Amino acid sequence: MKISLEVFDYDVDKKSLIGPAALALQYVQAVRQTHDHFGLMVDLSHIPLIHETIDESLLPIKDYITHAHVGNCVVKSPDLPAYGDVHPRFGFPNGENDVAEVTHYLKVLLDIGYLNTENPPIFSFEVKPFGDEDPDVVIANAKRTLNEAWARV
Numbered sequence: 001m002k003i004s005l006e007v008f009d010y011d012v013d014k015k016s017l018i019g020p021a022a023l024a025l026q027y028v029q030a031v032r033q034t035h036d037h038f039g040l041m042v043d044l045s046h047i048p049l050i051h052e053t054i055d056e057s058l059l060p061i062k063d064y065i066t067h068a069h070v071g072n073c074v075v076k077s078p079d080l081p082a083y084g085d086v087h088p089r090f091g092f093p094n095g096e097n098d099v100a101e102v103t104h105y106l107k108v109l110l111d112i113g114y115l116n117t118e119n120p121p122i123f124s125f126e127v128k129p130f131g132d133e134d135p136d137v138v139i140a141n142a143k144r145t146l147n148e149a150w151a152r153v
Contacts (some may be wrong), residue, residue, distance in 0.1 A: 004066045006041040007057070010076060013084030019050040021060045028064040039066030044075040044127060045087055048096040054104050062112040070105065070146070071126040072097040081130065088130045090145040094102045099139045102149035110153065124144035 007024045009017035018024050024040055031038045040061055047057045058065070061084050071087045072095045074080050082088040082095075097105075109115045115123065125142045129135050 001037065002066055003035070003038045004041040005038070006043060006046075006067075006069075007050070007061075008046060009085065012049045013086075019046065020052050021050075025060050025064070028061065028079045032059065032064070040064045041067035041069065042118050043069035043071055044097055045069070045071030045085065045126065048075045049073055049085060054108055058105075058108050058112065064116070065114050065121075067122040067124070068105075068109060068114065069124055070097075070102055070142075086130070087126045087128050089127055089133065089141045091141065092130065099145055099152070102145055103152040105116075106149055106153050109130075138143045140146070 005018055005028070007021070008014045010016060010033050018027055028038065028040050035074065040063070042058060042065055047054055072090050072092055073085060073087065073151045074082045074092065074094050075096055076094050077083065080094050082092055088095060090102070106115065114121055127138055127142045129138045
C-alpha cells in the first residue's frame with residue numbers, strides 16, 4: 001500500500017512540520033531509505049501558504065510525488081474571508097489560484113512526468129463551498145477552471 005504525506009504550511013494556518021519543499025525532500029528521502037512505498041502529496045492551494053512558487057515547490061520533490069491536489073487559498077491577510085487552508089472556489093475574492101496558476105501547475109506536473117498516460121497518477125480537487133455557496137456550483141467552477149487550464153497547456 002502506498003502512503004502519502006501532504007506538504008503543509010508551517011506558519012499560516014495548519015502550522016505543520018512538513019513544508020516547505022526542502023524540508024519535505026529531506027523527510028521523504030529519509031523515509032524512502034527503508035520504505036519505498038512512501039511519497040508526498042502536493043496541493044496547489046498549499047504552495048502560496050508555504051511561500052513558494054509552483055516551480056520551487058514541485059521541482060525539488062518531483063521524484064517523490066504520489067498524489068496531486070488542485071485547490072485555492074487566501075493568504076494576503078488573516079482578516080480576509082476564507083483566510084488560510086479552507087480551499088475556497090477558484091475566483092474567490094483575494095484567492096491565490098485560478099486558471100493561470102492551475103495551468104502552470106499542470107505544465108510542471110506534465111514536464112516532470114507526473115501526469116502521464118502510461119501510469120495515470122492520482123490527481124484530485126480539494127474545493128469546498130464558503131458560506132452559503134451551492135456545492136454543485138463550486139464543483140462546476142472547479143471543472144470549468146480545469147478545462148480552461150488544460151486548453152492552455
